[in-house]
Amino acid sequence: MTAPASVPAPAATAKAAASAAATPPPRPAGRWKPWLAFGVIAVITAVTLSPQLGIAFSLDAIARNWQNGAAKIVQLLQPDWSFFPRTIPPMLETLEMAVIATAVSTLIALPLSLWAARLTNPHWVGRGIVRVILNIVRAVPELLYAAILVAMVGVGALPGILALVLFNVGIIVKLVSEAIESNDAGPLEAARAAGGTQAQINRAVALPDVWPSFVNQVLYVLELNVRSGTVLGLVGAGGIGLLIDAVRTYFRYDQLSVIILEVLVVVILLELVSSAIRKRLV
Amino acid sequence: MTQHTAEVGAVASASAPWAIRMRDVSVRYPNGVVALKSISMDIEPGEMVSVVGLSGSGKSSLIRTINGLVPITSGQLTVGGHRLGEAKGRELRRLRGEVGMIFQGFNLAGRTSVLNNVLVGRLAHTPTWRTLLGLHTTADRQIAFDALERVGILAKAWDRASSLSGGQQQRVAIARALSQEPHLVLADEPVASLDPPTAHAVMRDLRRINTELGITVLTNLHLVDLAREYGTRLIGLRAGEVVYDGSVDDASDAVFEEIYGRSIRAEDVLDR
Numbered sequence: 287m288t289a290p291a292s293v294p295a296p297a298a299t300a301k302a303a304a305s306a307a308a309t310p311p312p313r314p315a316g317r318w319k320p321w322l323a324f325g326v327i328a329v330i331t332a333v334t335l336s337p338q339l340g341i342a343f344s345l346d347a348i349a350r351n352w353q354n355g356a357a358k359i360v361q362l363l364q365p366d367w368s369f370f371p372r373t374i375p376p377m378l379e380t381l382e383m384a385v386i387a388t389a390v391s392t393l394i395a396l397p398l399s400l401w402a403a404r405l406t407n408p409h410w411v412g413r414g415i416v417r418v419i420l421n422i423v424r425a426v427p428e429l430l431y432a433a434i435l436v437a438m439v440g441v442g443a444l445p446g447i448l449a450l451v452l453f454n455v456g457i458i459v460k461l462v463s464e465a466i467e468s469n470d471a472g473p474l475e476a477a478r479a480a481g482g483t484q485a486q487i488n489r490a491v492a493l494p495d496v497w498p499s500f501v502n503q504v505l506y507v508l509e510l511n512v513r514s515g516t517v518l519g520l521v522g523a524g525g526i527g528l529l530i531d532a533v534r535t536y537f538r539y540d541q542l543s544v545i546i547l548e549v550l551v552v553v554i555l556l557e558l559v560s561s562a563i564r565k566r567l568v
Numbered sequence: 569m570t571q572h573t574a575e576v577g578a579v580a581s582a583s584a585p586w587a588i589r590m591r592d593v594s595v596r597y598p599n600g601v602v603a604l605k606s607i608s609m610d611i612e613p614g615e616m617v618s619v620v621g622l623s624g625s626g627k628s629s630l631i632r633t634i635n636g637l638v639p640i641t642s643g644q645l646t647v648g649g650h651r652l653g654e655a656k657g658r659e660l661r662r663l664r665g666e667v668g669m670i671f672q673g674f675n676l677a678g679r680t681s682v683l684n685n686v687l688v689g690r691l692a693h694t695p696t697w698r699t700l701l702g703l704h705t706t707a708d709r710q711i712a713f714d715a716l717e718r719v720g721i722l723a724k725a726w727d728r729a730s731s732l733s734g735g736q737q738q739r740v741a742i743a744r745a746l747s748q749e750p751h752l753v754l755a756d757e758p759v760a761s762l763d764p765p766t767a768h769a770v771m772r773d774l775r776r777i778n779t780e781l782g783i784t785v786l787t788n789l790h791l792v793d794l795a796r797e798y799g800t801r802l803i804g805l806r807a808g809e810v811v812y813d814g815s816v817d818d819a820s821d822a823v824f825e826e827i828y829g830r831s832i833r834a835e836d837v838l839d840r
Contacts, residue, residue, distance in 0.1 A: 472675035476741070479635055480748055481665030481692025486699040490688050494680035 361539035362546075369541040373529060373548055380525035381552070383443050383518075384511035387450030392504050394451070395458035399500070402459050403466035405474055406488045416459075424456035428514050432523035443524035450514065454507045458500075465499035466492060498567040505560040512556055516549050585613040585784040586648030586666070586751040588634060593643035595629050595808075603629035605808040606643065611786065611801075616778040618799030618816065619788045622828055626808040627788045631754045634786070635667045636660050648751055665692020668745025668783075670774075672757035674737040678730030682721070682740050685729050686712040689747030708747075715743035719773055735766035742773055746781075753777055755787040759794065764838050771798045792824050793837045 333339050348355070400406040402416045428449050435445035473495065477487040519527020526545060533541040588611040595604040603626045611617055621627045632638035633645060636652055645652040650663045668689070676685045690708045691699060698704070704712075716722040719739040724732060729740060738758060745753055755774060759767035771787075775798050778785040789795045795802055795816070802819045804812030804827030812819065812827055825831055 470673075470675075472671060472673050473677045475637065476669065476671060476675035476744070477688050477691060479637055479664055479667075479669040480689050480744070481661040481663070482688070482699075483661065483691075483696055485696050486691045486694070489700050489702070490684070490691060491677045494677045494684070497679065 358539050362543040364540050365543040365547065366538070366540040367544065369533075369538075369544050370548075373526065373545055376519070376526040376529045377548060377552065379443055380515040380519075380527070381512065383446050383450065383525050384508060384515045387447045387454060387511050387515075388504060388508045390447070391451045391454035391458060391507065395455045395462065396500065398455065398459045399462035399466065399496075400488045400492065402463035405466055405469065405471055406492045407484070420456050420459050423452055424460065426452075428453035429517065429521060432518045433521040436522040441522040441524075446515065446518040446523035446525055449518060449523060450511050453514065454511065457507055457510070458503050461503045461506075462496060462500050465503075466496050469495050501567055502564060505563060509553070509556055509560060512553055513549075584751065585782050587611060587613045587646075587784070588648075588752070588786075589644070589646040591644040593633065593645050594641050595626075595633060595638055596641040603638075603808055604633070604640075607808075607810055608643075609803065609810060609813060611784065613784055614778070614782050615784055615801055616775065616799055617784075617786045617801045617803060618795035619786060619803045619805060620790060620792070620795045620824070620827055621805035622790065625805040627805045628756055629808075630805065631756050631786060631788055634752070634754055635664050635669060661692055665748060666751050668748050668750035668753040670738070670741050670745055670753065670755040670758045672760045674734070674741045674761075676729040676737055676740055676744075678728070680729060681725070682716070682727050682729050682732070683709070683712055683725045685740055686715055686725075686743045686747050689715070689744040692748070711749070712743070712747050715746040716740075718746060718776075719743050733766075734762050735769060738762065738766075738770050739773065742770070742777070746777065750783060752784045752786070755785065757788050757790065759838075760790070767794070767838055774798065791836060791838045792821075792832060793839055795819075 334341065398416055398420070402413060402420065404413065407413045431449035431452050432445055435448050439445050439448070469492070473491045474487055477491045482490065515525050515527070516530070517527050519525045519529070520531050522528070526549070530542065530545055533539075533545070588609075590607050590609050592606045592608055593604060594602070594606050596602045607630065619627045619630060629638050633640050633652065634647055636655065640653050647663065648666065650659070652663075655663055677688075687704055687708060690704070690711065694704075694708065713722060713725065716725055719742050721732075721736055721739050721743070724736060724740075729737065732740065738761075753774070758774065759770050762770060771794055774785055774787060777783050787799065789799075796819065799816050802812060802814060802816045802823075803810060804819075804823070806827055806829055812823055821832055824836070828836070
């Protein structure tokens with residue numbers, strides 16, 4: 287605990303340590319921090335729940351409208367299977383939008399990913415510009431992009447594809463450039479020592495090492511696109527969302543449930559396929 | 569300046585080993601650490617030099633100044649007629665293209681083939697568009713195959729680099745350096761990650777590069793017996809200064825103790 291006044295022989299110290307109860311070092315300060323965090327969260331929750339300051343929600347609505355809700359659930363539980371053939375063309379359109387958007391964003395995101403990572407782009411100015419632009423691009427939700435683009439280029443699949451591309455490039459570049467940063471810098475140094483330009487180094491050495499994680503993110507984005515693609519039609523951006531909007535307007539919940547089940551099946555199938563591909567990536 | 573470029577052209581056209589001339593070369597890192605203090609030395613074409621010193625003695629910085637991976641702060645450094653410090657961009661890359669480098673950690677791209685790794689040695693001799701499209705010329709491939717043959721692992725050309733053992737990976741790295749058709753080879757602790765028999769095999773490969781191809785070879789080592797066995801000249805570094813420069817034959821244990829600033833221990837030799 288405290289240093290002895292005179293230094294005893296090593297054997298004596300060991301003996302003393304063995305006989306006396308071990309004194310632990312003082313505990314680190316700051317054990318109150320988790321409690322403080324908990325307290326802050328509790329206060330914020332209380333404030334948002336209060337009618338004067340918060341969003342003033344109450345659970346009354348559920349109690350008041352439960353009969354209405356129950357009727358919808360009953361309708362949803364009785365899918366109108368005869369509606370199924372009409373859902374196929376828009377569902378295919380959604381899938382096509384997802385595939386096209388994934389392909390286009392892959393082509394855009396690959397060079398940008400290399401540009402946004404320190405290892406593959408030592409120039410901080412160019413790197414900073416790419417990162418700032420992509421942070422802004424990522425900040426806007428894809429549904430908002432779709433709504434704006436529908437106003438700009440008209441109703442249809444095109445604004446949906448463009449919205450998905452913007453959304454995808456933001457995600458892929460962020461995740462892949464982080465994967466590049468976690469890679470070993472040694473092979474890149476070797477290629478630099480061999481006299482390669484940065485572009486050559488990136489292509490010959492950085493790309494092979496980051497390829498699996500790149501393919502992984504592309505598959506992930508394809509899954510996301512099928513999911514997001516189903517709702518983009520709600521703002522007029524093509525695909526099955528247009529049909530969802532139509533049946534919802536006519537309160538055809540029996541038809542809506544067919545669409546929901548169909549989306550569920552497609553998403554699960556896609557996940558199975560992509561996880562099978564992922565397993566082959568090393 | 570014009571005279572200088574003419575000289576560069578003349579040297580680059582001749583496929584002769586390169587000399588290194590250092591005059592008062594100092595290296596100071598941005599964080600204030602002084603790695604090299606006013607080093608002067610001449611390494612003649614075709615020499616096989618072992619640079620020894622403890623870790624932190626500056627030997628890694630020394631070897632990296634020679635191909636410009638570490639910029640010199642002051643002094644003059646001439647490598648095969650190129651003036652380091654002045655060489656930038658394209659000229660620096662051309663210089664690097666003529667200097668092979670071998671690293672302690674092999675530094676291979678693990679997920680691609682051995683052949684692709686060896687072809688990295690051809691980067692400086694390849695237009696960027698060809699590299700981007702992955703279109704290697706038949707001549708470049710042949711150079712790569714020949715380099716793999718020279719280090720005895722041609723059979724592994726199509727294997728994934730990461731599937732090879734440490735010794736095999738270091739031979740791929742040597743083949744990568746050889747495919748540059750270099751005038752000078754730098755090796756930074758090439759055997760520190762290898763077991764003793766493999767270490768000797770790799771050191772023999774380096775010696776063959778020197779004796780059979782006549783290339784100047786500069787090897788950083790911290791093991792006394794390897795430095796003695798494979799070098800002809802020994803340069804001892806301590807705290808960024810040259811404390812010994814002479815024939816390996818004259819380097820007694822006392823010389824190594826002077827370089828290390830302490831007595832020789834069991835960990836300083838490979839074969840105990």
